Amino acid sequence: MSLERKDDHDHGGWMKSRDLSPVEKGYLTVLIWLDRRLRIVDYLELMEDLYYKANLQMPKSHTEQYNLDNKFWYWYPLYALGSFSTLAYVVAAISGALLGFYYSPSTAAAGAEGELTVAYASITFIMTELNFGYLLRSLHRWSAQVMVAAVFLHMLRVYFTGAYKEPRELNWILGIVLISLTMVFGYTGYLLPWDQLAFWAGQIGVEMSLSIPLAGEWVAQLIFGGFSLSQSTLQRMYILHVFFLPFITTALIAIHIGIVWMQGIAEPH
Numbered sequence: 001m002s003l004e005r006k007d008d009h010d011h012g013g014w015m016k017s018r019d020l021s022p023v024e025k026g027y028l029t030v031l032i033w034l035d036r037r038l039r040i041v042d043y044l045e046l047m048e049d050l051y052y053k054a055n056l057q058m059p060k061s062h063t064e065q066y067n068l069d070n071k072f073w074y075w076y077p078l079y080a081l082g083s084f085s086t087l088a089y090v091v092a093a094i095s096g097a098l099l100g101f102y103y104s105p106s107t108a109a110a111g112a113e114g115e116l117t118v119a120y121a122s123i124t125f126i127m128t129e130l131n132f133g134y135l136l137r138s139l140h141r142w143s144a145q146v147m148v149a150a151v152f153l154h155m156l157r158v159y160f161t162g163a164y165k166e167p168r169e170l171n172w173i174l175g176i177v178l179i180s181l182t183m184v185f186g187y188t189g190y191l192l193p194w195d196q197l198a199f200w201a202g203q204i205g206v207e208m209s210l211s212i213p214l215a216g217e218w219v220a221q222l223i224f225g226g227f228s229l230s231q232s233t234l235q236r237m238y239i240l241h242v243f244f245l246p247f248i249t250t251a252l253i254a255i256h257i258g259i260v261w262m263q264g265i266a267e268p269h
């Protein structure tokens, strides 16, 4: 296909050639307007071409190859634990985004007594005063825990059905990265309420980092912002939890599912 500009696309002629409904006319007008400026039809054709080329190279599953009828595992709900992990992730992402409107990652004193921090007070506000706040936080915590369990069970099912074998090794390795990111999500989120559980879990993290030979101090500085817990620690956990991890994890889940889509789901060996 030529990549040269096609300013001479004859859009007008066939538009007039038959009666079009207002919806068709509107759709074509927008498409043509965009195509004149951004050549989107050419790019859509390129993507279509790429899609067919990629699919042609993919191995056929046993069922497809021999045209077997017995495809019960396609519908067996517990077989698709990956979808269950995805669902838990989506619920956690939506409830987390909503919690973000009310939570503040600050270790400053919240009241005159100076004992409560702003972070902890914002969680107390969500739990006791915000309409549906208790529900929102529970949804977030439960979906996060369900996700950890689902991802682990998904990994077991991939292992015991032999689905990690050729040609799916890359998706297995991507899966290892995903389960690690899921755990980092859990840890960074656990620290955010800045309560006693969070504080001591943070302390354990600092000490584990410091126990690393040679690079220990550097790692503690990098991840926790120092050797004891402070505002820098909470801020780092917050940015990791709400900024870095969501983008990276969402992109990797999309690639992971894209690979399953291209390769077809494995069948029990």
Ligand code: HEM
Pocket (backbone or CB within 6 Å): 079, 080, 081, 082, 083, 084, 085, 086, 089, 151, 154, 155, 158, 163, 164, 168, 171, 172, 173, 174, 175, 176, 178, 179, 182, 253, 256, 257, 260, 264, 265, 266, 267
């Ligand atoms: C955030 C975590 C994860 C999500 C959201 C996820 C999602 C999915 C989905 C939706 C599928 C389609 C098939 C199915 O539903 O079972 C799948 C397949 C697969 N996953 Fe995951 N996954 C995750 C973690 C993992 C882990 C930890 C591993 C292993 C280390 C893994 C390895 C694989 C492999 C090899 C396949 C292909 C299996 C087949 O074709 O039968 N995934 N994943």
